[in-house]
Amino acid sequence: MKYLFLYLRSLMFVALLGGASTTFADDGSGLKTSVALDLVGSFNRTKLNTANDRFDVREAEFLLYGPIDHLFDGMLNVAAHNEGGVSLFEVHEAYIGSSKLIPRSRFRLGQFFLGIGRLNRFHRHDWPFISAPKEHLEFFGAEAATDTGGEYSYLMPLPFFLELTAGVTNGWTYGHVHNVGQRPRVPTHYGRATTYVDLPANGGAQTSLNFLSRTSAQGDAMTLVGADLTAKWREAGVLNFLLQTEAWQRTIKPLIGSSERSFGMYVFPQFAVADQTQFGLLMDYFTVLTLKNIVGAPIANVENRLVPTLTYKTSEFVTLRLAYDWSVAKQANIADRNNQVFQMQATVNLGAHPSHDF
Amino acid sequence: MKLVDKSRVHSLIAAVWSIAALTLSACSGADTKSSDAATPEGQLGSAGYVVLDTGDLQRTTTQLKGTGSIAFKDPIGEIGASKSYLLNASLDDGGSIKLSVNADETLKHGAEITLTRTGSLLSAKLSFDGASAAAKTLAGISAASAFSLTIDVHNDENPTHILIWSGSDFTPTKALLESERDGVTPGQGRGSYWGLVLNKATVTGAVLGLPKFTEE
Numbered sequence: 001m002k003y004l005f006l007y008l009r010s011l012m013f014v015a016l017l018g019g020a021s022t023t024f025a026d027d028g029s030g031l032k033t034s035v036a037l038d039l040v041g042s043f044n045r046t047k048l049n050t051a052n053d054r055f056d057v058r059e060a061e062f063l064l065y066g067p068i069d070h071l072f073d074g075m076l077n078v079a080a081h082n083e084g085g086v087s088l089f090e091v092h093e094a095y096i097g098s099s100k101l102i103p104r105s106r107f108r109l110g111q112f113f114l115g116i117g118r119l120n121r122f123h124r125h126d127w128p129f130i131s132a133p134k135e136h137l138e139f140f141g142a143e144a145a146t147d148t149g150g151e152y153s154y155l156m157p158l159p160f161f162l163e164l165t166a167g168v169t170n171g172w173t174y175g176h177v178h179n180v181g182q183r184p185r186v187p188t189h190y191g192r193a194t195t196y197v198d199l200p201a202n203g204g205a206q207t208s209l210n211f212l213s214r215t216s217a218q219g220d221a222m223t224l225v226g227a228d229l230t231a232k233w234r235e236a237g238v239l240n241f242l243l244q245t246e247a248w249q250r251t252i253k254p255l256i257g258s259s260e261r262s263f264g265m266y267v268f269p270q271f272a273v274a275d276q277t278q279f280g281l282l283m284d285y286f287t288v289l290t291l292k293n294i295v296g297a298p299i300a301n302v303e304n305r306l307v308p309t310l311t312y313k314t315s316e317f318v319t320l321r322l323a324y325d326w327s328v329a330k331q332a333n334i335a336d337r338n339n340q341v342f343q344m345q346a347t348v349n350l351g352a353h354p355s356h357d358f
Numbered sequence: 359m360k361l362v363d364k365s366r367v368h369s370l371i372a373a374v375w376s377i378a379a380l381t382l383s384a385c386s387g388a389d390t391k392s393s394d395a396a397t398p399e400g401q402l403g404s405a406g407y408v409v410l411d412t413g414d415l416q417r418t419t420t421q422l423k424g425t426g427s428i429a430f431k432d433p434i435g436e437i438g439a440s441k442s443y444l445l446n447a448s449l450d451d452g453g454s455i456k457l458s459v460n461a462d463e464t465l466k467h468g469a470e471i472t473l474t475r476t477g478s479l480l481s482a483k484l485s486f487d488g489a490s491a492a493a494k495t496l497a498g499i500s501a502a503s504a505f506s507l508t509i510d511v512h513n514d515e516n517p518t519h520i521l522i523w524s525g526s527d528f529t530p531t532k533a534l535l536e537s538e539r540d541g542v543t544p545g546q547g548r549g550s551y552w553g554l555v556l557n558k559a560t561v562t563g564a565v566l567g568l569p570k571f572t573e574e
Contacts, residue, residue, distance in 0.1 A: 083538075083573065138438055138514065142573075175438075176515045178538060220548065252437055254548050257462045260437050293431045294408055294463050294551055295397075301435070329568075333406070333432045337568050 031066040034351035038125040042325075043342045055344070056082055059125060061092070065354055072098045075354075077123075092123070092146065107152040113144040115151050115165050116192050116210040118228040118246050120144045122356065125347040128242060128270055129309050130323050134286040135248050135264020139224055141175045145212075147188055165192040171214045174222070182217035189213060196358060203241075205231040206358045210248075219255030224248055230358065239278065242270040249289075261289045276314060282307035284327070291331075301331040316353075321345040399431075402564060406431040407553065410465065415556065423560045429465055429553035434566055437550050440512040442570045446563035448504040449475035453558030460513040460547025465555070468547040469511055469518045475501035482535050484520055486545025494541075496534040499524055504562070507534075510569050513547045521571055528570035 041055035057080070065075040077093040095110025115121055119136050124143045132142055139145075149169025156162040171188035172181035190212035198204050212224040226248035233241040247265035264287070270280030284305035291299045305327035312320045323343040330336050398409040400417045409415065413426030422428065434441050437460065447455055454474040461468025470485040474493070480501035483493035499505050505524065512519035521528075522535040530536050554561060 138436065173516065178515065178519075179517065181516070218548075254437075254467075256467060257549050260550065262436055288436045288550075291433055291435070291550070293433060294429055295431065299433060329435075331432065331435065334566065335404070339568065 029066060031064060032352040032354075034063045034349060034353045036061040036063065036123065036125050036350075036353070037346075037348040039346040039348075040130060041344045044340070057087065058082065059123075060087070061123065061125070063353070068096060071100050072096050079123075104155045104157065105153065107150065109150045111146060111148040112151065113146050114169065114188070114190055114212070115153070115167060116190050116212055116224075117208075117226060117248070118230055118244060125349075126356065128244060128268060128280060128311070129282050129307060130321055130343045130345045131307075131325065133246075133264070133266035133282065133284045134303055134305060134327075135262075135266065135284075136246070138262065138264065138286070139248055139250050145174060145188075147171065147173070149188070161194075161196040163194045165194070166190070174214055174216075184214055184216050185219055186213070186215035186221070199231065199233070201233055202235055203231060203233040204358065205229065221251075221253040223251045232358070238272055238275055239270075240272045242268070242278075242280070244268045244270075258292075259290065263287055263289055270309075270311070276312055278311045278313075280309045280311065282309060293333075299332050301329075303327060303329040317349045319345070319347045321347075400428070402428075402561070405564065405566070410553065411555075413556075421560055421562045422554070422556060425557050425559075427465065427553060427555040429461075429463065429551055430564075430566075433550040434459060434552050435550060437548065438514040439550065440514045440569045440572070441510075442567045443509045443511065443552070444506070444563060444565040444567065445473075445509060445561070446504065446506045447473070447559060447561045449473070449480075449501055449560075450558035451475055451477060453556075455557070455559045455561065456555035457509060457552070457564075458555065459511050459552040460518070460549055461551050461553070462549040463551055465551070465553045466549075468549055468552070469513065469520065469545070471509055471511075471520065471522070473507070478502040480505065482522055484535075484537060484541075484544070486518075486547070489544040491537070491541045491544055494535050496522065496524070499534070504560075506563075508570055510571050511547070512569060516546045517544065518546045523570070530571060 037057065038059040039055065040058040043053050059079050059081060061077060061079040063077045068074045074096045075093055078089055079092045080087040080089045091111060093112045095108045095112050097106065097108030099106035113121055119127060120140050147169035149167060151165065151167035153163055153165040156164065167190050169188045171184040174188060192208050192210050194206060194208040196204065196206045207229040208227065210226045213222065215221040226246060228246040231243040232239060245265065245267040249261065249263045252260045264285060266282060266284045268280055268282045270278050272278050286303040288301055291301050293299050307323050307325045309321060309323040321344065325341040325343055327339045328336055398412060400407055400409065401419045402422060407428040407430045409426065409428050411427040414424040415426035416423045443457060443459065445457060449455065452475065454472055456470055456472045458465040458468045458470050467487055472483045472485065474481050478500050480496045480499045481493040482496055484491045508523045510521040520537040521530060521533040523533050554564060
């Protein structure tokens with residue numbers, strides 16, 4: 001690992017010297033390198049809570065990827081996170097895969113962001129807003145649910161686009177963890193069915209149904225079902241309008257104690273106000289459907305969030321954002337809990353960044 | 359992407375979203391059990407509670423004093439909630455307060471933070487289902503007088519991340535106890551209720567709030 005970091009450090013040095021749009025192939029093998037920086041500041045308007053009132057490196061990411069041979073591709077993604085004031089490197093993704101070995105199929109083996117939903121498949125510096133919606137935070141983590149295992153996708157032989165994805169991963173851990181976890185009773189397994197359709201006026205929409213389940217070593221079963229939709233209208237390379245939404249329901253059935261069912265969804269419309277400037281509004285909703293007080297009476301509860309977000313992209317390599325994050329959590333018999341945070345973000349991609357799907 | 363039959367694809371998308379809506383809109387079906395009329399109830403500040411162990415507790419709306427246990431009526435939120443708890447209290451020598459959070463209705467299977475006074479020293483011990491981490495003395499706190507602590511319990515992490523502060527600088531480095539720094543918390547809470555177990559203790563305030571520290 002020491003040599004990997006030395007190698008990454010030298011690549012970083014070369015990348016910085018070379019400029020933002022340089023692509024590196026060290027020996028003609030097709031190996032590409034990129035660096036992504038995610039700088040985020042959050043400042044609390046009311047001085048009540050959550051913002052840390054400083055500008056930080058939220059993430060520094062090193063990415064190596066390329067073809068291994070005529071059939072396989074490989075990827076290594078190492079990212080530094082701020083944990084308790086200290087930046088710690090960890091492997092985000094490390095896998096081999098192929099889209100050439102089996103007809104109409106692609107697969108990957110290793111560690112990766114689980115291929116479900118919309119946000120969970122993207123690194124957060126590529127999200128169209130700064131911070132995770134509540135349900136994503138609760139159900140997947142601050143960035144993504146990641147694990148080690150295998151994932152297989154098959155493009156159905158139909159006259160329209162329909163891709164089915166299934167994955168099984170260790171499931172020793174899930175979400176925000178700081179240990180190796182324990183062998184689960186049922187490993188993490190998930191599925192996704194995705195379709196795509198062209199829309200009028202240079203538009204397109206991708207929508208999916210998703211499922212994930214796992215039973216922990218303690219016997220607590222967790223199931224997620226959800227749907228996502230992303231629609232884009234582009235003109236001359238400019239994203240004129242984006243609509244992104246996800247809706248998820250989580251059921252937790254502890255081996256002991258009561259079951260819990262939660263529902264959350266977000267909607268993010270964004271439109272271009274100029275060639276390089278976009279304005280979006282994140283609308284977020286979360287509730288625990290089964291919340292009861294200690295004597296069993298249902299408790300009404302909801303958490304709403306509105307985040308107007310202004311994005312300025314000088315190119316695909318540099319994104320600057322400003323956002324005002326307003327949220328209120330309401331629960332019967334408890335005073336409303338408000339949170340208002342100003343946020344700013346700068347994301348930078350140095351080098352070749354792999355293309356994402358739609 | 360080749361579009362073959364738009365109307366057919368539009369129908370497919372409509373069907374997909376219909377299935378999603380049906381799946382996600384399942385009613386909550388919450389079971390409601392009747393309140394046990396024999397269970398004593400009370401109020402501490404604005405928070406209602408039920409008494410689990412009456413012991414010798416003296417109860418008013420401004421304080422709990424003595425030995426016994428209570429569970430607050432209102433849940434803290436989802437099982438994976440990340441919350442803070444403001445605790446104002448004092449202890450007799452040898453006394454203790456156990457704050458139990460993300461627990462079930464009987465305060466079992468949750469994160470337990472036990473504060474114990476030995477002379478003028480105040481120590482904190484973290485426990486889950488009987489497994490405990492070593493107790494740590496909270497520096498700078500005199501247990502001989504009343505104290506005020508803010509306790510963050512992030513049950514969205516595994517193991518649960520717990521931080522204890524005295525004062526208003528809610529950074530990890532200023533925490534008197536930080537579970538990731540001072541020893542791994544031995545578990546994760548599995549419920550959505552909270553309460554207090556008092557042993558020769560006085561509690562004048564216990565307030566649930568948003569977490570004071572968040573990490574990306």
